[in-house]
Amino acid sequence: MRYIFELVRKNLIMKKIGVAIVGGGPAGLQAAITLANKGIKPILFEEHSTIGEPIQCGEGLSVHAFKDFNLPKGEKSFCVKELDTCHLMFPENKTILGDIRATMIHRDKFDQYLSKKAIDLGAEIFTATKVTNLQRKTDGVEIKAKGESNSKYFAKLVILAEGPNVQLAKTLGFQTPSPMIKAFEYKVRGEWSDKLEFHFDSKKFPFGYSWVFPREGETNVGIVTTTKDRKQRLDNFLKKKGITGRILKKIGGQIPMHGPLKKLYHNRVLLVGDTAGMVNPIFYGGIRMAMTSGRIAGNTVVDILKTETDQASFNLKIYEEKLRQFKFMKRINFQCHRFFYTRSNKFLTKLGEVFDSKYINQIEGTEILKTLGKILLRPSLLTNPIGLYWLYRGFKVARDWGF
Ligand SMILES: Cc1cc2nc3c(=O)[nH]c(=O)nc-3n(C[C@H](O)[C@H](O)[C@H](O)COP(=O)(O)OP(=O)(O)OC[C@H]3O[C@@H](n4cnc5c(N)ncnc54)[C@H](O)[C@@H]3O)c2cc1C
Missing domain, CATH: 3.50.50.60 (FAD/NAD(P)-binding domain)
Known part of the structure; x- marks a missing residue:
């Protein structure tokens, strides 16, 4: 029954x-x-x-996704512009190049x-x-x-x-x-850069970064960090960068970390x-x-x-x-996360010196030896050599998978 x-x-x-x-x-x-x-x-x-x-x-959508999923490149309904230059900004104005390409989308x-x-x-x-x-x-x-x-x-x-x-x-x-990390973003009028920018600073953006993603006539400027005063920190970042465009929209959300x-x-x-x-x-x-x-x-x-x-x-x-x-x-990405986001600004500055104006995720062959030479000259970078290896591998995955 x-x-x-x-x-x-x-x-x-x-x-x-x-x-x-x-x-x-x-x-x-x-x-x-x-x-x-x-x-x-x-x-x-x-x-x-x-x-x-x-x-x-x-x-920002990794350009690799277009090939993977047979997405129409330049499709007017959702593509805004393609950005093939990426700057990873470290403390003391050190700029590392990132081989990370993305299409800005709606x-x-x-x-x-x-x-x-x-x-x-x-x-x-x-x-x-x-x-x-x-x-x-x-x-x-x-x-x-x-x-x-x-x-x-x-x-x-x-x-x-x-x-x-x-x-x-x-x-x-x-x-x-869990845990989750929170992100907060302004859509600002005007194009405030011509490339993807990620700004790392362990004091200003703990466990995260601020980003500048230019679009057509507007820019997405955001922050992802574990601190609660995200809005204040993002406002400070805009001030420091001299981004004065009108804020058109505010968005936020959480991300598995x-x-x-x-x-x-x-x-x-x-x-x-x-x-x-x-x-x-x-x-x-x-x-x-x-x-x-x-x-x-x-x-x-x-x-x-x-x-x-x-x-x-x-x-x-x-x-x-x-x-x-x-x-x-792979677990190496999490190991890279743990190592990278627990470094001090002093460490990040030294790392910035090693890779200044160079690609961090395109080092192959003899470049590896040259880079090792530069690292050896900066003993404070060598306190955790395995961590440096995780960093190298993790950033390479980011190159191949996008951000
Ligand atoms: C501020 C911010 C900026 C980000 N920027 C980027 C970026 O530039 N590039 C990038 O690659 N990633 C970015 N991410 C991460 C990216 O957005 C997510 O990883 C992605 O959206 C995950 O897709 P999803 O389908 O798993 O989840 P979602 O896109 O979150 O979709 C889940 C859907 O499920 C629906 N839903 C939930 N519960 C129910 C229910 N009970 N019944 C019916 N529907 C339900 C929700 O309404 C939602 O539409 C960002 C995230 C945040 C928060």
């Missing part, structure tokens, strides 16, 4: 679906594109009424571009619909969603892409991506994007990693649903195994 009741409940009250995605940011949307492209049409739930809004982003339009692509391929996207509860059952996941009409769904698999404000993952017993979580799946649920801590812990950028994890989650689900017959125990481990092959998943 109980079995019959369960069956009726699932089929009549709950809508049965194959794959549900929670969250319409780059991670969830890329998962939807991947699934729909391979014939599995997911339902994606997004709590906001417009995809991409509100913007919580510096809007982040809202970019997410909307991904969403249109997913819909065109057959994904269903429910906006203004917040998933309020996920409950795992032996043969699937019950989903409660609150929106224009309150609904219940029953999915075989769920891809959880709820971003950094992790709520559902917590209720399912997942580790959450320590990189990817250890466990990225459990029993019919896969974590992607910020929810899984997929952020570069050195520069705190995450769009490309979010999309990469979304794509791999999508591909894993396609393979599973097409090949596995035992519906009670899907082998989701493959998702984690495939993802861990990427450089941005």
Whole structure:
């Protein structure tokens, strides 16, 4: 009797679906594109009424993402301009060059571009619909969603892409991506630079930096740091830089600080994007990693649903195994973060002297020996040689993966 009741409940009250995605940011949307492209049409739930809004982003997208995801270069709807020069500014006006290239985008339009692509391929996207509860059952996941009409769904698999404000993952017993670091940004009228700028200073921006990302007729100027007085510090930075343009918009948000979580799946649920801590812990950028994890989650689900017959125990481990092959998943990035952000300004200045006007992430062959020579002349840099190695490797990952 109980079995019959369960069956009726699932089929009549709950809508049965194959794959549900929670969250319409780059991670969830890329998962939807991947699934729909391979014939599995997911339902994606997004709590906001417009995809991409509100913007919580510096809007720099690694140029590598265009190739990875076959994005149209120069697409007018979301591309603003490409920046191929990057300055890493260290204390005492030392400027290190970074081989880091990015396209400035309209982040809202970019997410909307991904969403249109997913819909065109057959994904269903429910906006203004917040998933309020996920409950795992032996043969699937019950989903409660609150929106224009309150609904219940029953999915075989769920891809959880709820971003950094992790709520559902917590209720399912997942580790959450903590600690978080907070970012605050002004969109300022006028172009206040012609390159990407990252300003490092362990006193002014502990565990983070200030950035200047020029756009067309405006500039995104922001700060990411662990201190609470971010606004004050950003105002001081603007003053020091002589940036006097009118503030057009203020935005803020939080970012996972320590990189990817250890466990990225459990029993019919896969974590992607910020929810899984997929952020570069050195520069705190995450769009490309979010999309990469979304794509791999999508591909894993396609393979599973097409090949596995035992519906009670899907082998989701493959998702984690495939993802861990990427450089941005390596622990060395976190080690680089820990080393770099605990150095004093004195150390950063010395490092600035070694690499002044040189690329920090393009040192190969004989340049390595020359650089080692310069380091040897500055013994205070040598207190932790392993840390220097982490720094070298971590910045190389940033070159290959973007910020
Ligand atoms: C100020 C700031 C600046 C940044 N600048 C950059 C940058 O320049 N370049 C870069 O690469 N990265 C940047 N990042 C990081 C980047 O924005 C994130 O890594 C990226 O957005 C992660 O994508 P995501 O899809 O995982 O999460 P999100 O983009 O956060 O998307 C999650 C979505 O899920 C929705 N959602 C959450 N809970 C529910 C629910 N229960 N039901 C339905 N929907 C739900 C949310 O509304 C949201 O739309 C920045 C972050 C911040 C805060």
